[in-house]
Amino acid sequence: MPPAPPLPLPALHASHAGVWLADRAGAVQTVSRSAAITAAADTPLLLLNAPLVGTRLGYPELSGLDLLEAFAFLRPAQFCVPTPRGLAHALGLEEAAGDEAVPALLQRAAGALLALCGSQEWAEREGAWSTLQSLARLRWPWATVLAPHITQPKRAEKWLFSRLPQWEETPERPQPAQVTLDADAIGARLERLTGEGAERRTGQRDFAQATSAMFAPRPAKGSPTMLLAQAGTGIGKTLGYLAPASLWAEAAQGTVWVSTYTKNLQRQLRRESTRAWPIARADGSRPVVVRKGRENYLCLLNLEDALQGGFGGRAAMLAQLVARWAAYSDGGDMIGGDLPGWLGTLYPARAIRSLTDQRGECVYAGCPHYRKCFIEHAARASAGADLVIANHALVMVHAARGRDAAARPTRIVFDEGHHVFDAADSTFAAAFTGREAIELRRWITGPERGSRGRRRGLAARLADLASYDEAGGQAIAAAIEAADALPSEGWLQRLAEGTPASAVEALLAAVRALAYARDESGLDAGYGLETEAADLGGDFVELAQGAAAALAAIRMPLIRLGVRLEKLTEEPPDWLDAPGRARIEGARHALAWRIDTLAAWEALASGLGGPADPQFVDWLAVERSDTREWDVGLHRHFLDPMKPFAKVVLEPAHGVMLTSATLCPGGGEGPEWQVAIAQSGAAHLPAPPQLFAADSPFDYAARAEVLIVTDVKRGDLAGLAAAYARIIEASGGGVLGLFTAIRRLRAVHGRIADRLARAGLPLYAQHVDPIDTGTLTDIFRDDPAASLLGTDALRDGVDVPGHSLRCVVLEQVPWPRPTILHRARRAASGGPDYDDRIIRARLAQAFGRLIRGKDDHGHFIVLSPAFPSRLASAFPAGTPLRRVNLDEALHALASGVSEGGTRQAAGLER
Numbered sequence: 046m047p048p049a050p051p052l053p054l055p056a057l058h059a060s061h062a063g064v065w066l067a068d069r070a071g072a073v074q075t076v077s078r079s080a081a082i083t084a085a086a087d088t089p090l091l092l093l094n095a096p097l098v099g100t101r102l103g104y105p106e107l108s109g110l111d112l113l114e115a116f117a118f119l120r121p122a123q124f125c126v127p128t129p130r131g132l133a134h135a136l137g138l139e140e141a142a143g144d145e146a147v148p149a150l151l152q153r154a155a156g157a158l159l160a161l162c163g164s165q166e167w168a169e170r171e172g173a174w175s176t177l178q179s180l181a182r183l184r185w186p187w188a189t190v191l192a193p194h195i196t197q198p199k200r201a202e203k204w205l206f207s208r209l210p211q212w213e214e215t216p217e218r219p220q221p222a223q224v225t226l227d228a229d230a231i232g233a234r235l236e237r238l239t240g241e242g243a244e245r246r247t248g249q250r251d252f253a254q255a256t257s258a259m260f261a262p263r264p265a266k267g268s269p270t271m272l273l274a275q276a277g278t279g280i281g282k283t284l285g286y287l288a289p290a291s292l293w294a295e296a297a298q299g300t301v302w303v304s305t306y307t308k309n310l311q312r313q314l315r316r317e318s319t320r321a322w323p324i325a326r327a328d329g330s331r332p333v334v335v336r337k338g339r340e341n342y343l344c345l346l347n348l349e350d351a352l353q354g355g356f357g358g359r360a361a362m363l364a365q366l367v368a369r370w371a372a373y374s375d376g377g378d379m380i381g382g383d384l385p386g387w388l389g390t391l392y393p394a395r396a397i398r399s400l401t402d403q404r405g406e407c408v409y410a411g412c413p414h415y416r417k418c419f420i421e422h423a424a425r426a427s428a429g430a431d432l433v434i435a436n437h438a439l440v441m442v443h444a445a446r447g448r449d450a451a452a453r454p455t456r457i458v459f460d461e462g463h464h465v466f467d468a469a470d471s472t473f474a475a476a477f478t479g480r481e482a483i484e485l486r487r488w489i490t491g492p493e494r495g496s497r498g499r500r501r502g503l504a505a506r507l508a509d510l511a512s513y514d515e516a517g518g519q520a521i522a523a524a525i526e527a528a529d530a531l532p533s534e535g536w537l538q539r540l541a542e543g544t545p546a547s548a549v550e551a552l553l554a555a556v557r558a559l560a561y562a563r564d565e566s567g568l569d570a571g572y573g574l575e576t577e578a579a580d581l582g583g584d585f586v587e588l589a590q591g592a593a594a595a596l597a598a599i600r601m602p603l604i605r606l607g608v609r610l611e612k613l614t615e616e617p618p619d620w621l622d623a624p625g626r627a628r629i630e631g632a633r634h635a636l637a638w639r640i641d642t643l644a645a646w647e648a649l650a651s652g653l654g655g656p657a658d659p660q661f662v663d664w665l666a667v668e669r670s671d672t673r674e675w676d677v678g679l680h681r682h683f684l685d686p687m688k689p690f691a692k693v694v695l696e697p698a699h700g701v702m703l704t705s706a707t708l709c710p711g712g713g714e715g716p717e718w719q720v721a722i723a724q725s726g727a728a729h730l731p732a733p734p735q736l737f738a739a740d741s742p743f744d745y746a747a748r749a750e751v752l753i754v755t756d757v758k759r760g761d762l763a764g765l766a767a768a769y770a771r772i773i774e775a776s777g778g779g780v781l782g783l784f785t786a787i788r789r790l791r792a793v794h795g796r797i798a799d800r801l802a803r804a805g806l807p808l809y810a811q812h813v814d815p816i817d818t819g820t821l822t823d824i825f826r827d828d829p830a831a832s833l834l835g836t837d838a839l840r841d842g843v844d845v846p847g848h849s850l851r852c853v854v855l856e857q858v859p860w861p862r863p864t865i866l867h868r869a870r871r872a873a874s875g876g877p878d879y880d881d882r883i884i885r886a887r888l889a890q891a892f893g894r895l896i897r898g899k900d901d902h903g904h905f906i907v908l909s910p911a912f913p914s915r916l917a918s919a920f921p922a923g924t925p926l927r928r929v930n931l932d933e934a935l936h937a938l939a940s941g942v943s944e945g946g947t948r949q950a951a952g953l954e955r
């Protein structure tokens with residue numbers, strides 16, 4: 046097909062290096078920021094990622110004909126990296142040669158998109174015309190441009206809610222057969238999965254055999270077979286455990302759950318699972334299902350409401366684009382699924398989230414879309430699946446309060462197992478804060494006056510019960526009345542002004558006042574404040590008791606309501622049909638969860654002032670960011686969260702494995718296993734865990750080098766920024782820069798981004814660019830000249846094999862923040878050794894970003910004048926480490942890493 050003609054509309058491009066404007070004929074000139082803003086106000090300009098261009102121009106309200114919006118409309122559920130280069134690749138166009146050629150590329154891209162509308166190859170034509178009519182009514186800028194190119198179909202298009210498939214009820218799966226896997230069969234399965242002629246990896250074969258232990262019949266109730274497996278990067282552990290898992294699922298007709306921490310690994314698992322299972326079985330069901338928390342999926346009822354006036358302005362346009370996507374999505378996962386991560390960032394914040402079921406307001410069978418609901422599809426599919434791919438938080442929540450006890454996971458592989466401790470820490474914690482409490486209030490009473498949308502309270506959701514069952518109706522009314530004691534709209538301001546409006550607000554106001562009174566941190570307003578829940582005065586304790594009583598007054602009627610609902614399901618009245626029963630079941634489940642939450646808050650508040658319970662760490666906190674307070678409340682964490690984890694997740698299971706490249710960095714020698722055992726929950730089980738370790742096959746000695754740069758002083762921001770700039774220049778991009786403080790990250794980015802952009806080295810940053818983290822990683826992966834700065838989420842969540850990532854830079858040793866929780870755990874588990882273990886784990890995780898494949902190579906740099914030698918054991922054995930000044934580091938970067946020649950000449954130090 047000949048290339049489509051460019052669209053003759055003016056186009057704008059802005060990078061850190063400058064601003065370029067093309068006229069209709071394609072003539073490009075550099076312009077000032079203010080001239081660009083004026084031009085955009087005069088006429089709609091073609092541009093790519095309006096919020097990002099707006100940030101670069103210092104004018105966040107910038108709008109125009111954003112090609113990303115057009116792409117989302119025309120190619121829903123398709124992948125596109127949201128950069129000029131990414132758009133060119135997605136549309137099969139030639140890349141722009143430099144910034145000044147980007148406006149012309151945008152014109153060609155717009156032409157290509159319009160040409161798609163007339164093409165037979167446009168796979169997503171169905172539904173486009175109807176959606177475009179709605180978008181035209183909303184005055185979507187693209188509507189007038191696209192309208193002449195999208196012809197009205199001869200037959201009326203079905204609308205989304207009649208197009209989506211329905212799930213079918215399936216019989217319950219019998220419990221799995223007890224089988225013991227044969228070693229030869231595992232070897233043969235592994236060979237089949239890795240493919241004929243694939244390189245034989247001893248570590249992988251041993252790992253697969255070791256994994257089979259978790260599928261053996263359980264010796265005693267409450268005592269699962271537990272395996273801890275330290276599997277060095279590159280041994281091929283995914284196929285290593287999928288081999289025995291697929292064999293067991295086949296022989297036992299059971300379900301294996303694989304739980305990950307990052308979305309990256311979920312995606313990889315999904316890909317690799319196709320070697321063991323087909324996409325669909327002969328009966329059409331899916332053997333492999335990805336399952337996430339319900340807050341990740343599109344709620345069709347919320348979408349319908351948004352389409353019918355619940356959303357206004359730009360958010361209403363987003364709802365139309367989401368409806369386009371929903372018709373083509375595989376699974377309806379909005380966060381990390383096939384909805385482009387960048388789509389939400391083009392529209393008002395939180396609009397995407399309000400299309401999901403954030404607050405557990407689902408009405409289950411009472412919902413007209415229940416049979417098409419993405420969440421229900423996933424739940425049903427996972428009950429009959431051989432492999433469920435989930436995340437740590439979901440597995441824990443599911444084990445703790447899953448709707449269907451029979452479908453709870455019993456064979457679980459926790460990949461990225463070093464995160465299980467943190468996931469358990471948040472899952473089993475209680476946060477009695479203003480934000481949580483106002484959510485609970487809304488769940489009980491419904492929305493406050495003036496809010497839009499379909500949000501409904503308990504009374505509306507259970508209106509039929511209230512009219513049929515007097516006691517049930519009274520319980521609902523009593524809960525609604527008691528919920529007045531919870532915070533309401535405007536609570537944060539009232540706290541700051543000292544005018545609390547309810548018992549709980551009064552306690553939160555006292556928490557806030559105390560946190561400020563006791564603050565000695567010296568931290569600026571960008572950081573949170575916290576103080577121990579100890580030495581509290583009589584007035585404070587009295588307020589806490591008042592709040593606890595108010596919580597009890599809400600919990601009691603909710604318990605009564607739960608009893609009424611239970612009775613209804615046990616002795617159903619004539620009018621209660623099967624969908625009605627399912628809805629009552631759903632309501633009971635949601636109610637039980639709220640009752641547990643209230644009980645935990647009550648225990649926390651009523652215990653204040655009394656003797657401290659040694660199994661918990663309690664504290665009071667004010668959360669702040671960017672000089673704004675956003676939450677105030679009381680927190681309770683288990684000192685050892687693996688205790689409830691063992692009780693709730695491990696004990697009911699039959700076989701569990703925790704595996705990771707950094708589960709036990711010592712590689713199986715010395716006391717490190719003790720730490721891994723303690724952090725896995727295995728110490729709370731009757732039988733000891735089985736242990737396995739396999740080293741990475743990568744040649745770290747030849748492919749990586751650790752450089753400790755000793756002449757960038759701590760606290761010297763200008764020096765830090767200059768060092769980053771010079772490192773990125775020497776490396777020609779491909780640098781991942783990790784920070785422990787957002788403030789320093791922003792300061793460094795602000796000082797060097799322009800200079801680097803002028804050298805053709807784009808620099809992206811979390812917390813600076815209005816782009817989600819997943820998309821930032823996609824951009825970084827796609828462009829070998831790009832560099833990326835970020836914080837914690839990137840230390841462990843970036844999987845960029847190959848040339849795009851060739852240098853990791855840490856701005857300093859990643860010391861843990863001395864929080865109250867950290868202090869308590871440190872005191873309970875070995876003082877300074879505890880800190881060292883955390884730092885070593887962080888260094889190991891960050892180092893793990895560098896070498897992802899056997900051909901990868903690169904440098905790992907820590908900017909630290911005083912890097913303790915004892916931390917060097919964080920890096921894989923054999924990795925060279927040198928202390929150098931910045932100039933020497935730049936020289937090493939420029940020489941590259943090749944078979945260790947330069948390093949050996951310079952002398953190694955471990």
Ligand code: SF4
Pocket residue numbers: 343344345346347402406407408409410412413414415418419420421
């Ligand atoms: S069943 Fe629940 S989550 Fe699903 S669409 Fe309906 S209200 Fe939303």
